[in-house]
Amino acid sequence: MFSAYTDFIRIRFLTMLAYRVNYYSGILIYMLNIGVYYFTWQAIYGGQGEIGGFTASQMTTYIAVSWMARAFYFNNLDYEIANDIRDGSIAIQFIRPYNYLLVKMMQGFGEGLFRFTLFMIPGMLIALLLFPVRLPSDPIAWIGFLIMLFFSFLINSQLNLLTGLTAFFVENNQGMIRMKRVIVDLFSGLVIPISLFPGWLSSVMQWLPFQAITYLPGSVFTGRTQGTGILEVFGIQLIWFFVLLIPIFLMWRAARKRLFVQGG
């Protein structure tokens, strides 16, 4: 049975590989994004030493690593689930002896593996050539970052599952999916680091899961969080990972009861 789950990873990886050409343009778009934010921040800094606890050089590294992390953790599980529900093919998922959400996570991970090896790593290499990104010298920062990156994927995918499952309860959740996407990009600290938010908003963010996706791993990579601090921020990720299992479980249970298969 376990080998079936790993097969879902393998098959998704191979399917993605078949469409790899689509992702070459993706690398270009991510480079453009990094470029836009890099030059914007250069202009804002204008020789100032520090803004929101970031030096100009830390900011460059933060932007690059945040976008490349997104290249890895991003997936469309929310759309996939919503589509399965909307066109009624969710019925097929219920006649199989497996857990649908776990299968979705495995497929997401298969996509993640593809994105990591063929999107994030080549993208990072190009970013290194184009922008003055400073890689961490401390191996602990590397290890910490990579582990936290994996949890970024988990937490982002959990939010995707939750958003996708809302299709059980509302007729059309496309708007919700789009809103979630904007919220994750903004509140995870991808667009603006959380320490630059106004005080009240930044303290609200401390109590939401989004910072665990981009801001916390990014702060380890840039060296703003070091030593035991890494364990602390990793702890926050772990807590969110476990806390988010609860609404997923509850929503799944409620969904089972009100499942309405479209198209008879």
Add this chain to the structure above:
Amino acid sequence: MKAIEVEHLSKTFNVQKNRDGLKGALQDLFSRQYNQVAAVNDISFSIPAGEICGYIGENGAGKSTTIKMLTGILVPTSGKLNVGGYVPHEEREKFVRNIGVVFGQRSQLWWDIGVIESFGLLRKVYGVPENDYRKRLDELVQRLDLGELLNRPVRKLSLGQRMRCELVAALLHNPSIVFLDEPTIGLDIIVKTEIREFLKDMNREHGTTILLTTHDLQDIEALCSRVIMLDEGRIIYDGGLDTLKSRWGQGTRVTFQFGAACPLERLRTLTSDLQVDWTADNDLHAEVLVPAQLNVSDVLAKVVGQPNIAITDIKITETTTDEIVRQIYRTGSASKPSGADTEGGQPLHV
């Protein structure tokens, strides 16, 4: 042993009511109104192991909803349910290992990967041992003639090819109960016949219990000894196909074509000692309805070979199942038609 037992099963859906116009739409934003729609309304039946049972009814009669409850996809609103020793929705993951399901209108194969890869993945999902899988796959591939399709991606198969693959996918783990929801929809007559033959053989060799919904009554005639007929969520007939035919069938219709005019009176006199009903559009054409208890040959013997009656053609037609079922759908009741008083009468359970 009963494979499927259903007692007082009901499923009610809340369907949102949309009020008219802009005002209605605004009202809907704040307070929604729901209609309760009973898709399946208090049905009971049981199917013994090894039986092939047809489950028929008009579109929207509740067939698919029943199948979805029996397979654990939907949770019933009320009633008791036991399929192969499990309550489907309660122990879903354990229960589905023992059943096979084919939805004619949905594919359960993975669109992007090869057929054989889909099968391999299903083997792992169901935890079928490698040896059993090989044996079963060889048997199915040979029986359904899939040899050269196995390496093609699913998206490149024709509907008939895909349907045969769907059957294999549903049967790889050798389930003892199989649910088929319109398995022959959209298929040509050759593939339909193949699939019917295959299902019959499977039932005979493995004793597989099969519940089948269809709109093609030839599926039912070829496969099922028993039919359950549904209308507006209720069972209106449950019994043998033969019983249904003999109770509803109006006998045999014999059509005569004459070479020279033959008055109806003459024919009536000839068969005056038989309870038959003659009708005619013109003098060259007559029709007689022979009730089921009479012999067609008796009627023919009276008419054929009489002097002055030049018969050019005789056509004998039996009331087909299609006609019977069409009539039942129209009246919404399976009680015997005996004039206008059956209209709106109580459904009869047999």
